[in-house]
Amino acid sequence: MQDELSRKQDDELIARTQAGDAAAFDELIVKYSARLYGLVYNMTSNHEDTNDLLQDIWSKAYRSITGFRGKSSFYTWMHSIGVNMTINFLKKRGRRFHLSLDDIDANIQNDKEFIELTASSSPVRDADLGELQKRLNEAMQKLSHDHRAVVTMFDIQGMPHAQIAKILGISEGTIRSRLFYAHRQLQNFLTEFH
Amino acid sequence: MTDEQLSALLRLKRYEQPPAEYFDRLLRDIQRRQRTDLLRRPLWKIAFERVQTLFCEHSMGHMPYAGAMAAVLVAGIAAIGWLTPGGTAPPQNPRFIPEAKSAAPQRLLSLQSDPAPPFDWQPLSTAQPGFAPVVPQPRYVMDARPVSYEPSSSFNF
Numbered sequence: 001m002q003d004e005l006s007r008k009q010d011d012e013l014i015a016r017t018q019a020g021d022a023a024a025f026d027e028l029i030v031k032y033s034a035r036l037y038g039l040v041y042n043m044t045s046n047h048e049d050t051n052d053l054l055q056d057i058w059s060k061a062y063r064s065i066t067g068f069r070g071k072s073s074f075y076t077w078m079h080s081i082g083v084n085m086t087i088n089f090l091k092k093r094g095r096r097f098h099l100s101l102d103d104i105d106a107n108i109q110n111d112k113e114f115i116e117l118t119a120s121s122s123p124v125r126d127a128d129l130g131e132l133q134k135r136l137n138e139a140m141q142k143l144s145h146d147h148r149a150v151v152t153m154f155d156i157q158g159m160p161h162a163q164i165a166k167i168l169g170i171s172e173g174t175i176r177s178r179l180f181y182a183h184r185q186l187q188n189f190l191t192e193f194h
Numbered sequence: 195m196t197d198e199q200l201s202a203l204l205r206l207k208r209y210e211q212p213p214a215e216y217f218d219r220l221l222r223d224i225q226r227r228q229r230t231d232l233l234r235r236p237l238w239k240i241a242f243e244r245v246q247t248l249f250c251e252h253s254m255g256h257m258p259y260a261g262a263m264a265a266v267l268v269a270g271i272a273a274i275g276w277l278t279p280g281g282t283a284p285p286q287n288p289r290f291i292p293e294a295k296s297a298a299p300q301r302l303l304s305l306q307s308d309p310a311p312p313f314d315w316q317p318l319s320t321a322q323p324g325f326a327p328v329v330p331q332p333r334y335v336m337d338a339r340p341v342s343y344e345p346s347s348s349f350n351f
Contacts, residue, residue, distance in 0.1 A: 022228075029224060033217050042207055051220070058224045059231065136203055155204035183200060190195050190203075 010074040017065050025065070029058055032075065035157065036082050042152040043086045043145070044093075045137050053089055057082050072166060079153070079167045087145045132190075139189035147182040154179055 010031075016024035036057065041050040061081055068077060140148055149168065153159045154175070161172045168175070232240070 022225075026221060026225070029221055030217065033220055034211065037211065037217075038208055041210060047212065051223075054220060055224055055227055059227060062228060132203065133206065136207070151204065155201055156207045158205075158208075183197060186204075187195050187197075187200055190200070 007073055011070060014065065014068060014070070014074060017062075018068075025062055028074065032078055033058075035075075036078060038157055039079060039082050039152055040086050042140070042156050043083075043090065043148050045141055049089070049093070053082075053086055057085050060085065076163060076166055080169075083149050083153075083167060087149065090145050135190060136186070139186050142189060143182055143185060147178050147185070150175055150178045151182045151186070 010028070013024045013028050017028070033054065036054060037050060040053050040057070041047065044050055044053065057078075061078060064081075068074070072080075140151065143151065146168075150164060153164045153167070154161070159167075161175045164175050165172045
């Protein structure tokens with residue numbers, strides 16, 4: 001219901017943008033920038049690159065929106081543009097990256113996962129969570145671009161397999177296999193840390 | 195590390211978000227960039243887009259849109275035909291045309307000291323023995339009127 005309402009709102013904003021109303025496009029930017037930021041940042045691990053890429057992605061979307069026919073949701077369409085542009089950027093950039101955890105939102109202190117991870121008797125209880133997150137970011141950077149994209153969308157952003165398959169234009173089976181392989185790789189990297 | 199622990203750790207990464215004011219700044223940056231892009235674009239492209247928007251499907255019904263597009267197409271074809279030299283070009287200056295036309299044959303005659311006799315266009319007789327009936331093919335004598343003696347262009351100033 002919520003999704004349907006959101007999609008209706010998007011359709012209206014898109015129609016207004018296509019008719020030349022730039023303010024409607026601004027509303028779409030406000031609505032989706034945080035999620036797009038999460039996608040791009042977790043693939044690049046660099047705030048400055050993410051900022052530049054987000055501007056490029058929204059500019060491209062604005063130029064292409066006249067061709068948007070609503071076959072998929074705006075969210076899926078934007079993520080397709082975002083993933084493709086980020087992967088192209090990463091291919092050009094090579095392996096240079098800069099890790100920063102300074103931007104972690106203060107909400108993390110109230111998060112159930114965070115509390116469980118730091119308070120329960122898990123194997124990572126005594127480990128410095130910041131250090132572990134840093135190691136995780138490094139491990140993420142060791143994944144291929146395609147595997148990182150899948151992990152970002154599934155594990156970090158919580159998207160279902162079907163939606164990721166639509167965004168990347170590949171089968172759900174391929175998504176599952178990429179996830180399995182990426183998880184094994186991440187586990188290996190992080191096991192070395194313990 | 196188990197799968198669940200890894201998933202929990204990965205989910206924590208969704209909190210790696212910049213402060214809220216970052217998104218306001220991003221919006222302003224994107225708007226500024228859009229304006230800059232607009233200024234960099236050539237004038238003809240902007241004009242073309244504005245005309246396109248004027249006649250776009252959202253501004254009018256399907257039938258008027260189709261009619262307008264057809265009218266633009268016909269006007270475009272007519273303009274191309276009118277502007278193409280040698281097509282339906284605008285009439286040339288009448289003062290020079292007869293002169294050019296009358297001069298060409300005179301020069302031609304002066305160059306050809308011994309003009310060849312005109313070719314007989316009669317087809318070979320079908321009654322002649324040893325020859326199959328031949329279908330007469332039209333022939334055009336190109337060397338009787340050199341091309342270079344034609345007016346060089348339609349603009350005779």
